[in-house]
Amino acid sequence: MQPGVLSPQNNPAAVSVKLEGVVKKFGKVTAVERVDLELPAGKLVTLLGPSGCGKTTILRMVAGLERPTEGRILFGGEDVTRLPAYLRDITMMFQSYALFPHMNVYQNIAYGLQVTRRPKAEIKERVVQVVQQVGLSGLEDRPVAALSGGQQQRVALARSLVMQPRVLLFDEPLSNLDAKLRKRVREEIRDLQLELGITSLYVTHDQEEAMAISDLVVLMNKGIIEQQGDPRTLYTRPISRFAADFIGRANFFEGRYHGGYVEVAGYRQPYRQEGISGQVTVMVRPEALRIQPSGEGLEATVHQVSFLGSTTEFSLDTPVGRLEGVVAGDAPELPGRGERVKVQFAPQGMFLLPA
Amino acid sequence: MAVMRQSRPGRISGGRSSAWLPALVALLSLLMLPWGRTDRSLLEFDGKLLVLSQAPGLGVLLLAGLAVLVVASLLHLPLVQRGYALVGLGSAGFLAGVGWLVTTGVPFGVGALLALSALLVLIGVGLSESGIIQNDPFVTSSILISSLFVLLFIVYPLFTVLRESIWIKGVFTLSKVQSVLGSPLFISIENPYTPQSEQFRVALTTLALGLVGAVLAARGGLRAGRVFAGLGAGLVLGWIVGAGIYGGGALPTSLYLALIVAPITTGLGLVFALLEQRSRAGWVRRSLAIVSLLPLITPPFVFAFALIYWLGRSGIITGDLLGLKSNFLFGINGVAIAQIFAFTPVAFLILRGSVQGLNPAFEEASATLRAQPWPTFQRITWPLLRPGLAAAFLLTIIESLADFGNPMLLGGDRNFLATEVFLALTGRYDPNEAAVYGTVLLGLVLVVFALQRLWLGNTSFVTVTGKPGGGNFSPLPLWLERTLQTVLALWGLAVVLLYFSIFYGSFVQIWGINNSFTFKHYQDLTNLGLPVLLKTAQLAFISAIIATLVGFLIAYLVSRQQFFGRGLLEVGSMLSFATPGTVMGVAYILAFNTGPWLLTGTGIIIVLALVFRNMPAAIRGVISGLSQIDKSLEEASTLLRAPSSTTLRRVLLPLLIPQLLAGMVFSFVRGMTAISQIIFLISPGNALATVLLLRWIEQGDLGRGAAMATVMIFGLLAVILLLFAVSRCFGRGTSLDAAV
């Protein structure tokens, strides 16, 4: 991909975005409960959360399509809370793409430049540039209705990028694509974003997508921010059962923690974690289950083993309930259904939460 | 080849304001155009009429304020603070200007109109830029301007009608209301020249129907509430029927007429709708397609006119065949027949919607449950049809009450509410009496609308289902289909004969007396009627364009923007649709005859009347078109830095062309065929085709009238066919039903 008009590595136009105490109510419904959030300049931040938690609402407030009931929104220190959307210098990729059906590819992409009265020559140059960048060359004269879903997606992306926005917003841009295409397009989006250094806010409810492309993941629940951090922190140090459950899969059970050991149904698992003791909820990721036929470990009976190709999943019945586990590849050495085994937990896949 | 990014101003929350343009417009129109007028013409120009000579104090203040605003708008200043200044100074100027006009009563001039509108735009820009209102300047200004126009040309005239009926020569009094309601023109039951007592018979009918109502209600369950409701409804209907038959006066006559016409029309509409959906015969569909076109191309009282040829004093049937010299046609009979012909296609269009909403799956499901056809109809089809039937019924009642042309031509010695409004004003020169009649008529219509709300709630007339699914409607039983087809065939025959008689009548010397062929009427028409026809077409065309554009704007505002008072704007702009034309006509006369808003006697008031009368149809068409367009298209455009005026022009307008085109053609057609409202507003030089046609028929110049009607029918037909051809080019259907 050739670096072009949109190339500056550290985009000087990229701004940081800050939400201070933002609340949004629709009549009696509180969609966003009081959110403080900072998007560092040039980074890609994901809003992740279940349906109806207020992600789209936050995005639309940043865009200026909704006005916060309370609180302020700042772009690089400047208060834009009351600035109308069309002056904010932001573009957005809509879930439905929102391409103009009566225009062809070129006209769609050029629209924003035309309405801001750029010179003809510049428009042409910038459109050609961005068309190459997103790999749509040769399709300029197509009506958008005659494009595939993936191509429409690219037109929408090109239409946003060509405006060189201060902030780029994405509202579940991939949800209309099939699984394979989704993966490819999200990688392309991330490549372009890194290359152009545009501050981006990305909404999704797919945790894998969020982990794959973000510098920072903001996990939301019922209108408030549950936890934010880089993908690794969120996965390994979830602050609540909701966070652990939403990001990746997890097993939960009760235990006691003191003196460097977690005690579960008589088994003492060595483990260290600051700032917690006594009765706890233990979170264990499936890949952290270690099975051995005998020796130290929690008593368990194999319930099921299923070979899925690249992984093998299994479940165990233990005194603290059923635990789900996974190992890479085929694992013929795994004991069969009904066999009694001992299970230990790898500390890097564990985390303790207050009971 | 790096092109540098455009340098941006450090703060985008400051800069120039688009307010300079309206401020400049206001400034220049105050400096150069007349502020007030001395007579009716808006084109008058005289140095003495400039604001500086007419109202020097006001003028200096306004000009100075505007000059400050122009300069301030062109400087780079903080948006918010300047926004507040724009709002403050703009409102002060607007209020001062309007206040001056209202207190002095001087008719406004072109300059005042432009300057005051520009001031509103200025306020709108200020409201947006200060952030008081979240919408952008264009939207805010549009809201203000369209609210002003709706207030001035819909709400204010209606208010004037109410005021004039109880506020006479500056004093509040109910004496006019009393004298009108007590007069025999309004209600007369007892006829002293007959031996029997009409009052007794009316009372008897009232009681009898009241009893029937109570008994019918009691069959559904013996609860006091139901029985009393049934009794009440029966008593009201009984009185209407009794007073309509035995008595007279405008109120009982109009109500009785509506009660006769509504069920017949609704029934015929249902017959046609069922036939269209389920008939196996091809000719049925084809002729029904034509039926649905009829109301569009027929001037409102043309059927009445044609009926005179057939059933009048020397009509073919009454005179030639039966040898009578009968007045059968002139009175309730004739008006009812004419209205049935005129309104059946409208009922058909409404019921077509609800019949199409029926899902064959329901009937099939019911049939597989071994229900016989009749119970299926009773328990499945009927409940689904009921809302549509009620809607058609009530709409026909409203149309019948509001109808002006048919009673005018065929009313004979009976009085009708709609014509009494007109006669009180132009015959008896009593504006207050006209206002009382207007208020009564408006009240009745609003009651019917309220009933409709009560019965149907907010549900749409058409049952909500998904796509018309697969499955086939069970064909009608053969005997039923034959019967319905016969009804349609008879109706079609009658319509053909009526049209033909007009056509024929325009080519014979004197219908029924001298049937020799002549072009005389067309020659007369060329001399006397052509200029009027052209003038009418011109006014209708101008008003159609304005109605469509303003309708588009209002539809966009109420369906796509959030703002305080949105519901009021919607109701206000639809109000003129609910108001009977004669009421609106008298309202315009009363509101715009003197004082600051003097407009009568000009072509402009006719255009305005047509604009505000036809706009609701355009609004509905655009709203239904907008509901098909995803809102994210507009948001995408906004985020690509298009102000909403650009979004409207470049995104929505191209996507809504079929709706707008249809709206424009229908506005034009309605403008050409309107009569009830504009008959109040014509003036020398602004005669209109329908009014002239009505006068010719009343004078007995039937041949000339027939020639005029023929030309109008073919002209409108050509326009409609052109619309169909054009919209076929766009590949999208016309929203014909939506606009009718």
Ligand SMILES: Nc1ncnc2c1ncn2[C@@H]1O[C@H](COP(=O)(O)OP(=O)(O)OP(=O)(O)O)[C@@H](O)[C@H]1O
């Ligand atoms: N215009 C509106 N009027 C009223 N309520 C609204 C409006 N928009 C959103 N809401 C409500 O606010 C809450 C948050 O909505 P939002 O669209 O932000 O959720 P979301 O996180 O984007 O969900 P999803 O993943 O389903 O898109 C929901 O309860 C929703 O019903």
Ligand SMILES: [Mg+2]
């Ligand atoms: Mg959403």
